[in-house]
Amino acid sequence: MKFSSSVTVLASALVSAILLGSSSVEAHVTANPSVAVSGGYFQSNFRVPHGCDGNATDSVTVEIPKGVSGVKPKATVPWITNINMVPLDTPITTPTGTINTTVGSITWSGGNLLDSYYEDFGLQFKLPVMEGPLYWSVYQHCTNGAWNNWTNIPDASGKTAGFPAAVITVANATTTDGHGGSASPSTSSKPSSAVGVFQSMATFHSVLIGAAALLMTMA
Numbered sequence: 001m002k003f004s005s006s007v008t009v010l011a012s013a014l015v016s017a018i019l020l021g022s023s024s025v026e027a028h029v030t031a032n033p034s035v036a037v038s039g040g041y042f043q044s045n046f047r048v049p050h051g052c053d054g055n056a057t058d059s060v061t062v063e064i065p066k067g068v069s070g071v072k073p074k075a076t077v078p079w080i081t082n083i084n085m086v087p088l089d090t091p092i093t094t095p096t097g098t099i100n101t102t103v104g105s106i107t108w109s110g111g112n113l114l115d116s117y118y119e120d121f122g123l124q125f126k127l128p129v130m131e132g133p134l135y136w137s138v139y140q141h142c143t144n145g146a147w148n149n150w151t152n153i154p155d156a157s158g159k160t161a162g163f164p165a166a167v168i169t170v171a172n173a174t175t176t177d178g179h180g181g182s183a184s185p186s187t188s189s190k191p192s193s194a195v196g197v198f199q200s201m202a203t204f205h206s207v208l209i210g211a212a213a214l215l216m217t218m219a
């Protein structure tokens with residue numbers, strides 16, 4: 001029937017649009033979730049989507065951007081998790097003594113993540129007070145000795161060469177909180193405008209999936 005076949009075509013077009021949309025995201029190392037509130041505590045998973053030219057990943061290091069504190073890695077079995085400390089530029093004086101070091105990077109090693117699988121390397125941390133993109137360099141090492149160093153950031157024209165760094169978009173919750181919200185935003189605060197945009201995108205995505213599913217049923 002003519003109606004039903006055009007519906008099928010439309011449904012498959014929608015499905016391909018959705019699939020293409022997600023696969024382009026998964027080609028690079030990404031932070032999930034990736035929209036956070038300035039100055040708040042946050043948890044994100046750094047997703048390694050593939051190996052090095054088909055070879056398995058045996059170590060992953062996530063470098064902690066300056067200003068990010070209170071870092072705690074997720075113990076990811078069977079990986080060995082190392083917390084690598086670096087000296088603080090400005091030591092912090094507390095009632096119980098001086099803090100001279102901070103977490104510089106986290107390394108998960110001793111794994112064997114095949115190219116046909118992905119893995120999420122989780123971190124929880126406190127964000128600095130800032131607005132805009134926060135870039136995270138991720139160093140991926142593979143069993144063939146190759147490195148994928150995800151360290152590149154966009155140039156002035158917005159293009160990123162080679163292996164892009166993971167990014168978390170940090171927004172200032174207090175600017176868009178029409179309720180005169182809290183002065184110390186946390187991840188549970190009212191969504192900021194950037195969070196709102198991402199939520200609308202997510203909603204749009206679900207609407208597309210819903211429409212595709214409905215059309216499939218009709219076809």
Ligand SMILES: *[C@@H]1O[C@H](CO)[C@@H](O)[C@H](O)[C@H]1NC(C)=O
Nearest residue numbers: 052053054055056115144146
């Ligand atoms: C591993 O990577 C090398 C290039 O470094 C490539 O020639 C080889 O085919 C890859 N091995 C597998 C199993 O994909």
Ligand SMILES: *[C@@H]1O[C@H](CO)[C@@H](O)[C@H](O)[C@H]1NC(C)=O
Nearest residue numbers: 091092096097098099100101
């Ligand atoms: C930090 O450095 C100061 C000055 O060198 C020293 O007195 C203090 O004991 C150090 N604190 C820690 C926790 O190592």
Ligand SMILES: *[C@@H]1O[C@H](CO)[C@@H](O)[C@H](O)[C@H]1NC(C)=O
Nearest residue numbers: 038129130131172173174175
């Ligand atoms: C966040 O918004 C508040 C209120 O508008 C402002 O005082 C503060 O400077 C902003 N912080 C940043 C990092 O932009």
Ligand SMILES: *[C@@H]1O[C@H](CO)[C@@H](O)[C@H](O)[C@H]1NC(C)=O
Nearest residue numbers: 061139140146147148149150
């Ligand atoms: C990737 O980073 C590692 C660790 O810093 C370094 O030893 C290696 O030379 C880098 N490789 C490339 C291709 O950038």
